[in-house]
Amino acid sequence: MKYMIMMFGGLGASLEGRSPEWVKGLHELMMTMDAELKDTGEIVASHKLMDPERATTVRFQSGAPVPTDGPFAEIKESLAGYWILDVSEERALEIASRVVAYTEYPMEVRRIMEG
Template identity: 40%
Template structure:
């Protein structure tokens, strides 16, 4: 699983919310083209962009089982902006893909060099 995190500070004052429409379109086009390449290689399982942090909620069950919601969390320094689930041959390949995604174009077309967190999706334990 590749996770794209975005800094919350500046999200609306310096982040994608301030980009020119053509920069946003170029960024989205990069992501869609990249996903097409991953599909063609057979490595793509799923990818999704997520709603902004202003819509995030943390939900816990109360003692009676009903939902208790909290959020959004203004103190968060970053948030999960999107993710990919990929099926690759090993760490070298997933790191190569993460580096390519990190270079997605941002404001003015400049590469973002954004951090991409890589985590292995674990399989279920064997059943006796």
């Protein structure tokens, strides 16, 4: 099965108040996780995203799509990056839990529809 694990937070305003040591630890954790997932062959794709302040959101307003600055102005957390993995659900949850235990940011685990 393929699962997408999405990490929220960890960019921009979500790092305010975090110590340089914490940020370094987060970077090291993510690099370690990326390397492990590549070594095991479980990773299908992985990308980090730019800071949400550089995002554009297209909304349907007044009968037409309208691009606006910023991602999701009504929420505090935005998508920071993702992995697509070929693993069991148990393994996907184990991976997400490992990151959440450090960051305390939510991660969403979703099975990818196939066929």
